[in-house]
Amino acid sequence: MEVIFMLIGFSVLVAGGFLIAFTWAVKSGQFDDRSTPAIRMLFDEQKDEDMSKE
Numbered sequence: 785m786e787v788i789f790m791l792i793g794f795s796v797l798v799a800g801g802f803l804i805a806f807t808w809a810v811k812s813g814q815f816d817d818r819s820t821p822a823i824r825m826l827f828d829e830q831k832d833e834d835m836s837k838e
Contacts, residue, residue: 809815
């Protein structure tokens with residue numbers, strides 16, 4: 785029974801750590817750019833075409 789309480793406490797600490805990391809990422813602007821990832825592959829193809837012309 786003591787092991788269950790220890791595991792619950794450990795899981796709460798890990799979940800709190802992930803919550804703090806997520807909050808820090810949101811505040812530092814990690815999720816601000818929503819449009820570029822959707823069209824990033826189009827920019828990569830243009831770079832490849834430009835390099836082959838040289």
